[in-house]
Amino acid sequence: MHEFPLIAPRPPRLSKLTEALRSIEARGVYSNGGPVVREFESRAVAELFGGQGAALAVNNATIGLILAIRQAAEGRRGKYALIPSFTFAATAHAAIWAGLTPILIDSAPTDWAASAEAEEAMLARHAGEIAVLVPYDTFGTCTDLARYARLSEQHGVGVVVDGAASLGSIDAAGRGFGTGAPFAAVFSMHATKTFATAEGGLIYSADAERIDALRRMHNFGFGLPRSATEPGTNAKLPEVLGLLALAKLDEIDAVAEHRAALDRAYRACLGDAVTLQATSAVRQVAQFMPMLLPRGIDRAAVIAELAGKGIGSGHYFAPHLAQQPYFQRESLLYPTPVADDLAARMLSLPVTDAMTEADVATVCGALHAALRKPHIVVPAPQPRILSTVLVGGGPAGIAFLISASKRGKLRELGAGLAVIERGPSLGAGQLPNYAITSDSTAETFLSAVKDNPEPGIAALIDHPAAREIARYAGKLGVPLHRTGPFLEAMGQRVGAILAESGGRVHTGHEVLDSRRTAAGLWQTRIRDLASGAQHELLSENIVLATGGYQSASDIAAATVAGAQLGEQAGERLMLCDDMLRTGGMERLRARIAHSRAPRIAIIGASTSAIASAVLLLKSDIPFGAESLSLLHREALRPWYPNAEAAHADGFTDFGPDDICPLSGFVYRLAGFRLEARELVLRMLRIGGRTPDPRVRLHRLAGPDSNAARILAEADVIVAALGYRPHALPLLDAAGQRIALAAHAPGRPRLADQLCRVSDAEGQPLPGAYGIGLAAGFVPEGRLGGEKSFKGKANGLWQWQNDVGQLIVDQLLGQAVSLAA
Structure with missing residues (x-):
């Protein structure tokens, strides 16, 4: 049997170069850019x-x-x-x-x-x-x-x-x-x-x-x-x-021309049986003949079949770099669906100096025979009923999975889980598209991976992207545009664990709706954004981590200073979400380009409102005295680690109901932190701090002529009046849309205190859960939080820990854990 090795090295024979070798010995120059190497460089x-x-x-x-x-x-x-x-x-x-x-x-x-x-x-x-x-x-x-x-x-x-x-x-x-x-x-x-x-x-x-x-x-x-x-x-x-x-x-x-002829012979012989590489080379110095096997073919079986006939083959480059452990740790990874497909289907066949075109025909005949063998076709996976479909693989969705990993339950949960994410990768979502600093510390971001029970996740603490986050430890938050690589590295690692556990990850897909079947399952329709192809997933549960949005119509209809905001602001109205995103400041500058002394009014008492003020103050816009107005209904409250620290700083505007009984924090949920806290402390003159003269505070209370005047004089009115939940269309067994609590006007909640999605009557929908921005969860009881808090709690740490664990425990049929 004639052998055809995949690689057959044929360098020039030193034994035929004895005179040249003697010349090297006679010169006594063996390295350091000697005459032989210099001649080669020049001739090359x-x-x-x-x-x-x-x-x-x-x-x-x-x-x-x-x-x-x-x-x-x-x-x-x-x-x-x-x-x-x-x-x-x-x-x-x-x-x-x-x-x-x-x-x-x-x-x-x-x-x-x-x-x-x-x-x-x-x-x-x-x-x-x-x-x-x-x-x-x-x-x-x-x-x-x-x-x-x-x-x-x-x-x-x-x-x-x-x-x-x-x-x-x-x-x-x-x-x-x-x-x-x-x-x-x-x-x-x-x-x-x-x-x-x-x-x-x-x-x-x-x-x-x-x-x-x-x-x-x-x-x-x-x-x-x-x-x-x-x-x-x-x-x-x-x-x-x-x-x-x-x-x-x-x-x-001569060598290259011979190999080019073998390449042409392969292409003529293989036809459409495999997928061949496109090339723009007039002469490609083929090292071997690469090709992609048809999908569904068992490559290992093909290689074994060829080896049995004396034909060497391989699969360059499988695994590719992003599939190799060292580079997973040391690199920033982005979605590689094409490389994944190449690595899964790649086959390399021999191209050697000793081969002839007749040999190519022999090799191709063996490959055709191997491809015709029915036993090497991998059967398509059979549909199965999943435990859970997670809709949204952004920061909240991955934080929910991190909460499972912290309790050693990620693989158990992942065995029956499918994640659907619109973007090309898991982890970051829209977060890096904001031009502000996080209201979570660098330590909070890193706590997701530090000492995680999953070794692959724990190893991310030494990842380059984690080292970038660690640069902001002890500082006033992390610039959100810097968080993407870390969140995506975490998403990639979590996704890999899900795949190892038998779960599925569908990036580049959107969910159209989810229907409650007569059997009590959720039938979720998803669509591939690239191809438009649709298919359905059946699951016992769904988890919505779909984020929130600002409703322009709701905000325009909001009453401020006795009149609808839209009527007062007209085209001067700007949603804070639009301003806080990357490019938002450029859009705002375009609005105020006509004004030499711009005036901007911000409406709201949320973190977004204060973040808007901080962003504007850090810009190069020439604000004069009190040209930036913050109009707010609720009192502005700074966070403190305990009552003693608040009193020591001169802050006394709190009572027993404003202290978290679990942590001892003053305004644990309502209090501003990091950069926002620093601005609030200044504006309230706490501890002798000096207010920024460019900012004025105005407390709203019913009809207010001063507030109306501030709004009338403003060049731009930035509305920071909260977020509504993205409520995925949920249908009943008859195909009718279920009215949800999230559909109510204003700033409704998506989920109840056990993170269960609620209908318009406040009743939980079986097997439906919600987490993330605008979901509306408020810690209470054993989870802590001040009794006086009435708003929505949104926080990465909560999602990665207790809030996420509430859902995990319910999905796994365990008693709900409320350990903080």
Whole structure:
């Protein structure tokens, strides 16, 4: 039986290079950029890159990547390297060794290179934070380098091309891949590559000064004789390996042409049986023949079938980087549905120097036979009744799951759970889209993972995104736009545990409605936002973590100072949610552009109201004395850790009903914290503090001519009058919509004190629960909280602990735990 190994290294034979070896021995120069290596560099530029630019030979491509990434990041303030997850481990390792944190993104479904859409999205999301783009030229397809030159110019980022398998490829313009690129392209000369030596790498750039800088770095950073002037290491290619590289250069055209012919034979023979990679290369220096198996095929069985006929095969790159434990810990992860699919279906078949086109036909025949075997088809999973469908995988939904993990119940809960999330990933939701500071401390965010019983979640305490949150420990909250990577890392880890436990995660899906069946189940219709396809999930329970919103019509109808707010404000009315989001200040500035001395009125006594004031005061808007007015009905109350601390600070406006009997906190639920608290303390002159002269407080009480005057004089009126719950359409068995408490006017509650979704009569709906912003839960009894509190309690810590646990216990059929 003829054997066809997947990889059959064929570097030049040293035994045929004895005269050249004797010359090296005679010269006595074995490294340090000797004449053989210098000749190889010069000839490589002339023969592979049309004589443009310069090249540097290094001892291996991974070290070359480290040098090139470090050099490209010099002088840039970013801390991230943007890398496709579908690549080899060396790419991300190199970024980490160069001092950057990888951001792993998805691939394009055609050529399997980094997704242009994902790159653009990350450059926008992490504007100013990305130092270097590291695209991988997947299997030598000659990716579009002109686009990366444009991205570099537009976004001020460095670029390093990982062209590990591409040395000798010819692009669509008929040039060697990389020719003319102003950034570095790094190629491998490992024995397994088409440009096979024993070990080594080549860095090319059209920018000769860049290569000069890298040459200094690869020689200990010696910019002066025997004196380091910049970062450096020892990355020099020895003369003996340079000799192999020169010999391979002599034969690379013949080797590449032969492999290109094998590639064409594979494509002609396989037809539509598999999915082949799109390529823009005129000549692709194939290391092996990559392809995607049809969905539902058992790849392990195919590989076994081929092995039984002496045919080697593999699956580069499966698992991809985001599926590997180390990079899960050390990188920022974003959804990779295409890379997941590539890794699940990838099969690599032999392309070697010794093969013939007849051999390709033999291999293809064996693959066709393996694909026809019925036993390798994986049956579609049978529908099952889930325990729970969680609608919403944002901060509240993941906090609910974190509460389960803290009690060691996440896997038990996850075995019958499906999570439906509109966004592309779990964890962050809309939170990073706000331009304000959190009203939860950094310590609260980190408490979700610190000492978590789930090792994978606990390990996130050392994740780069967690270290970013920890920078704000002991400070007045965390900028919300900084929380996204941490929340998404947590969502990714929780989602992985759910999948391991038998649960399902449906990102990029929306829930249309959920119907109560005659059998007492919930039949939930979901839709794939990308394809529009719909299907249904049956579950015993549903949990709504759908967040809240501000109703423009409700706010316009609210009575303020004896008249409807909409009638008084007209087009000057602005919802605080619109102002607090990213870009909100720009929208507000456009409204006041006509005014040299702008006046703004904020209506409300909520955290959002005070956050609006803080954001405005921190801006560069030229507010004059008392030009920012805060109109509020409720008294403004600061939080204190205990009564003694309040009295010591000179705050006495509280009584026994304002103290939480469990914690001893003064105004535990009603009190402002962090940045909002600091402003309130100043405005109330507590402890001798001096008010900000730009702000005035006005307490509303019925018809109020002063309030009406303030509103009439304001250029913009910011309404911070609370949030309504997003109430998912819930239907009865007859298909009629159930009237919910959440549909009532004003600021209604979604759920009762056991987090059960309530109908319009206040009766709980069996198996329906709610958590999160505007859900309306108010701690009481053994959960603590001051007796005087009448509003809604919304807090990350509560969701991650007792409030979430209330739901978990009910879902698992256990007695409700009210331990705080």
